[in-house]
Amino acid sequence: MRNETVLLLILLLSVLLWSGSSSDTFDATQSFRDADVLVSVGGTFVLGFFSPSDSGQRFLGIWYARVSVPTVVWVANRENPLNDSSGALSVDSLGNLIISSNNSASLVWSTNNSLLPAEVNSSPVVQLLDSGNLVLYQDVDKKVILWQSFDHPTDTMLPNMKIGYKKTSSRTWSITSWRSYDDPRPGICTFMANPTGYPQLFLYKDGAPHWRTGPWTGSRWSGIPEMRNNYVFNIFFVNDGDEFSITYIMINTSILSTIVVNETGTIDRMNWIEQEHRWVPMYSAPGEPCDYYNQCGPNGLCDPYKADLYTCSCFPGFQPRYPNHWLLKDTTGGCVRNTGASICQSGEGFVGINNTKLPDTSIAQVNMTMTLRECESACLRNCSCTAYASATESGGGSGCLMWYGELNDTRTFNNGQQIYIREDAAELDEQPEWEQESHTGDNAAGIGRCSFASISLCLTNYKAQKRYICWPELFPMKGSDFDDSLIRRHFCTCKTVNSSIATGGRRLPALWPRTPKNPSSVAKPLDTKELDRTGKSDAGLPSFKLSSVAAFTDNFSLSNRLGVGGFGTVYKGVMSDGTEVAVKRLSEFSRQGDEEFKNEVNLIARLQHRNLVRMLGFCLKDNEKILVYEYLPNKSLDAFLFDKSKKSLLDWRIRFDILTGVARGLMYLHQDSRLRVIHRDLKASNVLLDTEMQPKISDFGMARMCGGDQSEGTTNRVVGTFGYMSPEYAMEGVFSVKSDVYSFGILLLEIISGKKISSYYDEGSSTNLVGHFWELWKGGLCMEIIDESIAVDEPHTWKEVLKCIQIGLLCVQELPTDRPTMSTVIFMLGNDTGLASPRQPAYTIRKKNNMGTTNNSSSDSAASVNQATISIIEGR
Known part of the structure; x- marks a missing residue:
């Protein structure tokens, strides 16, 4: 949507003209000049000339007439703009609608309609319909259409x-x-x-x-x-x-x-x-990443709901084309058939995969008269057919789609379709019983799928006395100091075999380099010997032994300490396979208790987004509560934003990318994840930065999960950080997604100003940071509070900064209903839409304490000096 001052003036002018004597038609005897407009009969659309910027270039376009945000929906001469206001729209002798310039006497644009009748009527009529369609009729009867904008x-x-x-x-x-x-x-x-x-x-x-x-x-x-x-x-x-x-x-x-x-x-x-x-x-x-075309390459499956480190896996019977690339998360090469696979031989069949976005059908053929059973038979008879599926969902599925060649751009959805992948006889034998497809009548239903990913393979039903075949050179089948389920998930094939040969050694095509003499040196996502044998979170997150975590951090040495907060201490650690990690050791007196600890472990393992920090495991031993995260070398946002020597590294583009990334992470929590999550403690110190300065939201100990249809809740225990808490939450214990929106607004204003919400102080003013922004916004003096490290000499940058200030003020409105959702915030950040005018935000006046001095907190309660997360017990 377009939001320019010149366009807005034209829009207002067009509304005035519409309310006066403007028409929705003109004919070949009339000339439509730069200052003229057509307004559709219902007053929905306007046709006229406009300038979208200060360049002075003129375009003929159609826009909404009575929408307060200027919104152009069609442009005629978009490839050849006019340089002045001398343009005119008319109908030429051949019955074409043309734009010409009086100053240059040149043709600027034409309908160039080659399908006109042999004899053009002498009185064609142009009309702007209330649908937004500009139509050129053959004559006043308006029965024959010569040209219409809807076709272009x-x-x-x-x-x-x-x-x-x-x-x-x-x-x-x-x-x-x-x-x-x-x-x-x-x-x-x-x-x-x-x-x-x-x-x-x-x-x-x-x-x-x-x-x-x-x-x-x-x-x-x-x-x-x-x-x-x-x-x-x-x-x-x-x-x-x-x-x-x-x-x-x-x-x-x-x-x-x-x-x-x-x-x-x-x-x-x-x-x-x-x-x-x-x-x-x-x-x-x-x-989201899985939406982008062919994210996992040919024959790959992108699954954003997976709880492990990778969203990409290969179809059953396939392996990564470039295994070493997959270890580096470069999956664009996709997957190829397993070595030795025999396609088009007796005994082959299909494996069903549920809930997919069907692969690219550019190499598919359709037959709408076939049943699914007939579709299977037809695909099986053709050696080039790699997969089949129902063409439609009606009646439980009808018609037949068959693919010939590689399967591109496949991903999973919670309510997607089912596709059947061709497999050879050997591969079908390796599918566990609970994953075999079954047919009833003409409908097929795959009960499960086997994902041959670079990290996780298939789990067999161990309790039912199934056995597994492992890669002996990667992990020897002896000893008891390991987690059986983890071994099966990481290193074993999905083959049901007789227990007498369970210690056999058939090896799957290796996803890691073969090093039989030194299996401990093989690159693996986690060192299995360091995992607690029985500990697992509800979401399947591994539990580390305390001795292993101590070894990571050199026994929690001071030299490895990254920082200290109200919750405890964070250490840098290195696992035995060389993976760098951040170890968060909660102190015995930490405000984050057992419930918050378990909440974070079970919640964050279910959340997968590029702007959320990734947890690798946990340790719960006696009084020790430890969380193990991915290591982010640039630490937290506040380490840059509020440090005079480092804030210069954050130019406007980096800051804008950070706040956009945080907004996308929050939108995922509020709207796109399987769980609706309210963070409740968003602040600069809880935004971590990776090597490319991309933000990742952390610290989910205070987060709340809500049902899909639940938008708010209440609590007797208000948790969070003063200054970032919304008024309805701090005062009444009512939290919602709009509580996080308020916190995001505060963070946005901090990013722009480079000042903390809890430390801003202006002796000559009675306002806090939010109030100061509000006063400057009203007075048009926002330049005074922008961080001096931000260069705003470019008009586009200055415009973007002002837009972000306005968005920040909208996010910190007193009433939750006046605040935008995070999806709306993302749209406003990425588009030049007309924004609503903010009212006076909450918490704009600095309060007085009992000693007569000002208290700069955003609440009447005292703010903690280190900006640590706090918990307040309130009786209700």
Whole structure:
């Protein structure tokens, strides 16, 4: 969405003209000048010339008439802007709609309609419809359409508009992003149909696949499960051999809705919320790593719900193409068939994998008349067929999709589809009994799947006297000082064998270098000898022995100490395999008790996001409570932000990336994770930075899990840090996702100012940091509080900083309903939308204490001097 002063003035002008004498039509006898506008009959859209920036370039476009945020939905001359206001729109003698320049007498833009009737009527009419479609009719009867803008969309898809193609007329309907936020020229991102194989829609970036919808399942796209429960619009899908297209029509036509290709590489569905005077994102893709095209390479499966270190795994019967690359988390090479696999031999079959976004159907064929049983037989007869699935979800599945070649861009969803992967006889024999697929009638249901990942393989049913075959050169089958389940998960194949040969030695194709003489030197994700044999969190996180943790940290030596807080001490450690870790040793008197400790262990193991810190294990022994995390060499954000010698390393681009990363991490907690999580203690010291200064939210001891439909809760025990607590939480014990939004707002203002919320003091003012920001914002003097380390000499940087200040003030509003959600914050950070005007935030006045001096806390209670997390017991 576009937000420029010039465009806003034009929008206001167009509304005034609409309320006066403007029309929705003009004919060939009239000339449409730069200052003229057309307004649709219902007053929804305006056609006119506009300038999106200070460059003075003029474009003819269509935008919403009475939306307070300037929103252009179509641009005519986007590849050839005018340099002045001399442009005019007219109909030429051939019946084309053209834009010409009076100053240069040159043709700027034309419909160039080659499909006009042989004889063009002398009185064509141009009309702007209330759908946003600009139509050129053959005559005043308006029965024959010569040209319409809906056939030539720019970056926005409106209701009743098509995306797709038509073979007989060689027509395509696609949308292409602007070049930048203030440049309507065509950008590098295009959303369009791919007609190869079984058609689907792709978002291309720089000409390469960036994200795809997946195939049509009968009611939704395979890759957009959110469409399953839709009560806002009706979908019209056409695939008749000549035309492949999709159109959406709003059920409630009073709702304004658009689909926009963003210049940053996302496709966003937006709804206008009049009460809030803003566009609200309803859906955006790609939104997480597994959304990006072919994240795990050919024959790889991307699973964002996995609880281990990797989201990528190989299909059953496949292994990493470049094993050493997978150890470094470079999975783009994908997977290949296991060595020695015999395809198209007797005894082969299929393994079912549940809940997937079906692979790229560019190499697939469809037969809508086949049952799933017939589909299986047809695929089995063709040696080139690698997988099959139902084409639609209706009636439990119907039609047949068959893939020929490598399977690209497959990921899992909680409510995805099922696909069947071709396997040879040997591989099928290795599938445990509980993973064999079963057929009932014409429907097949895979009961499980076997993921041959670089770290975790298959678990067998050990209690049922199954046995496992291990890699003897990696881990000898003797001794008892190890965790059986871990050995099976990391080093063993999924083969059910007779116990008499359980100590045999058939080796799976190695994922690590073969070093039979020195197995301890093999690179592994965790050293199995250092794991407690019985300890596991509810989420399966390994428990370390205290002696092992002590060895990591050289017996908790002072030289390895990274920092001290109210919770205890953090040490740097090195595991026996060379992995650097951060060891958080809670003191015996730590405010983080047993419940908080267990909460963090069981919660963070279930959360997987690039902007959340990753926990590797824990230790609970007597009074010792220890957490083991990935080591982040740049420590926490406050170590840079509030250090005069280091803050200069944080230029504006780094700071903006940090706050954007924190926002994405919070959105994942609030909205995208399997659990709705409220952090309750977000602050600068709980934001860690990796080697590339990318942020990771840490310390989940105070976090609360909520049900999917639960948005808030109450507590008698208020926990958090003064200054970061929202008023409803600090005073009433009411917490919600909006409590985290408040904390994020404080963090954002700290990042901009380089000042702590708990230490800001201005002797000449009665306001705290939030209040000072508010006073300067009202007076237009925000430059005074921006950290001197931030260079704002560039207009774009200055504009972005001001936008972030406004977002920060919106986040710290007193009422939770006035604060945006984190998904809205991310949208505002990434787009130049018109933002709501903030009201006076909460906690803007510094309170007086009993001694008559000012207390700079954001609460009436005293702030802790070290900004440590606190707990307050309140009776209710």
